[in-house]
Amino acid sequence: MRTDAPTAAASAHANQFALLRQRRFAPFFWTQFAGAANDNLFKFAFTVMVTYQLQVAWLPPSLAGLVIGALFILPFLLFSATAGQLTDKYDKARIMRLVKTLEIAIMALAGWGFVAANVPVLLGCVFLMGLHSTLFGPVKFAYLPQALRPHELTGGNGMVEMGTFVAILLGQVAGGLLVALPGIGHGTVAAACVAVAVVGRLTAQAVPAAPATDPGLTVNWNPVSETWRNLKLAHGNTVVFRSLLGISWMWFFGATFLSQFPSFAKEVLHGDAHVASLLLVVFSVGIGAGSLLCETLSRRHVEIGLVPLGAIGMSVFAIDLYFASRGLPPSAEMGLGAFLAQPAHWRVMADLALLSLFAGLYSVPMYALIQLRSPPTHRARIIAANNILNALFMIASAVIAGALIGAGFSIPQVFLFTGIANALVAGYIFLLVPEYLLRFVAWVASRAVYRFRLRGEARIPAEGPAVLVCNHVSFVDAVLLMAASPRPIRFLMDHRIFRVPVLGWLFRLAKAIPIAPQKEDPAAYERAFDEAAQVLREGDLLGIFPEGGITRDGTLQPFKGGVMKILARAQEDGLAVPVVPMALTNLWGSYFSRIELRGGEPVAMVRPFRRGFWSRVGLNVGEPLPAAAVQPELLRARVSDLLAQP
Incomplete structure (x- = not known):
C-alpha cells in the first residue's frame, strides 16, 4: 500500500513556482x-x-x-x-532531445525561406513544425506524472498551461514586431527562430531521464489503424475518455474566440490591430491566471471539482460578452488609447479575462486527472488520442463558426451560441461522469459552507482498496470526506438518508450503498x-460510519460490528485491506447536525446561520491499521483519540 505521504523535499516548497528551482x-x-x-x-x-508584405496570387491574404x-x-x-x-x-528525455534537434533543422530551413521569401518552403516548414509539436505533445504530458508526485500534478500542469499561453503570446508579439522591421525583418525572424530552437535544445539536454513505460511495445506504423486503436484504448476507461472529450471541448471553445479576435476587434469594437493584440493579451493572461489558481483552490490535490466551476464561469462570461458587445455604437477605427478610454470596453475585457480564467480552472x-488515472504503460498513447480529438474539435470549431457567420450571425451571436453550447455540453458530461459534479459539491461544501481543515490527508491510500472509518455527526459527513480524498469513495450509508431531499439524490449519484438493519430488511442488509465486498475487489475506497447513525447528542457512539x-469478506477474497480511522471535528452544532430539540426529538437543518458563515470544521486522519489488528473497540478508541486532537 502506498500513501504517497509528502517527503521533506516535496513539502519544502509552498507553491508551484518553487518547481522552477528543481x-x-x-x-x-x-x-x-x-x-x-x-x-x-x-x-x-x-x-x-504573406498577408501584408508579399503578393502571392495563389495564396490570397484572406486564406x-x-x-x-x-x-x-494536419500532422496531429x-x-x-x-x-x-x-x-x-x-525514454522521454531522449525523445525531447531528438525532437528539439529536429526543430533546429526545420528552423534553419525556415530561416532560408524567410530570407529568400520562398512561400512554398515556408508552408512546408509549417507542416514540419506541426509534426514537431505532434511528436512533443505526448511527451509533454506523459513526462509530468513520472517527474512529479501526485500532489504536485495540479500545480505542475498549471505551470505548463500558464507557460504555454504566455509563450504563445510572446511568440506572436515577437513575430509581428520582428517581421515588420524595415529592410531586416525577414533576416531577423530567421535568426530568432533558429536561436529559440537552439535554446530549446540546450534546455532539453538538462531534462533528467524518464524511463520508458512500455519498452517492449511493437510500434504500429499504420496511422489509421493505430489512431483507431488509441481511441478504443482511451474509451476503455470511462472517466478518462470523457475527460478527453471535455478537454477537446475546451479547445473548441477557446479556438472559437481566438479565431474571431481580429474580426471582433475591427467590426464590433471598431479598434485597430493593436486592439486585437490587446484582446489576445487579456485572453492569455486570463488562462495563465486560472491555471495557476488551480493549485491554491485545490489544496494541491487533483481537484476535479473545479471543472464544473470552470464550466459555469466560461458560460456566464461568454454570454455576458454578447450583451456587453452587441450595443456598442459605430465609430471610426480607434487606437489603443481611444479604445481604453471608453468604459463600455472595460466590461468586454473583463468578460474575456474571466471566461479565459475559468477555462484555465x-x-x-x-x-491532471487523465495523467493520474491512465495506466502508465499506455499514458502517452491516451494523450496522443487526446491530441487527435483536440485537432478534430478545433477543425469543427472553424467550420461551425464559419457556417454561423456565413448564415448571417454576428460575431457576438457566435459567442452567445458558444456560451450556451458550453453549458449544454458541460451539463451532459457531468451527468455522464457524476464524479465531476460530486467533487464540485464537496469542494463548495468544504470551502464555501465551512472552513474545512485537513490533518493527515496523506494517510488516505493513493491506490488499492481500503476501508475508511469515521464518526457520524451530520448529514454532510460523506460530502466532507469526498472533499478530503483525492480518490472517489463509495459509502455504506443508512437507507433513511436517501429520503432526504437533494442529499438523497446526491448520494444516489455517488453510488452510495444503502443499508437497512438486518431485522428490518435481511435481504437489503x-x-x-x-x-x-465488490467495491474492495475493484480496488476502490469504501467509507463507513460504524456508529450506525448520526449522533443525537454529539458524543461518539459505540461501533457496530459491520466493519468486521x-x-x-475481503479476507475470503484474498485482499489485504487497511482500515483508516478518521474523525470529523467541530461539526456538532452546525446546520446539518442534530442539535435543536423540538418536542424532545433532536432535529437537523433548522436555523441555517446559527453558527454564522464559514464555521470551522476539520477532519483528522489516523494511521492505517492492518485488517488483522482491527476490532470495533480499538477502532472506536482510535477515532476518539483523533477527536481529542486540537
Missing part, C-alpha cells in the same frame, strides 16, 4: 516554453509576411491564416498515434455487504 521540472518547463514560443513566432511572422493553421494541425491527425507509441516505448484538473463482516 531539475526534474525546470529544464522541461523551459523546453516546452521555447517550443510553444517558436511555433508562434514562426507562424505569426509568416502570416504577417493565408486558414491554410497555415490547417497545415499545422496523421501522426499523433505514432508519437504516442514512441513516447511509451522510449476547467482544463488543468482534467489534464446482505445485499449491502455484497456490494461493499466487511473485512472477513
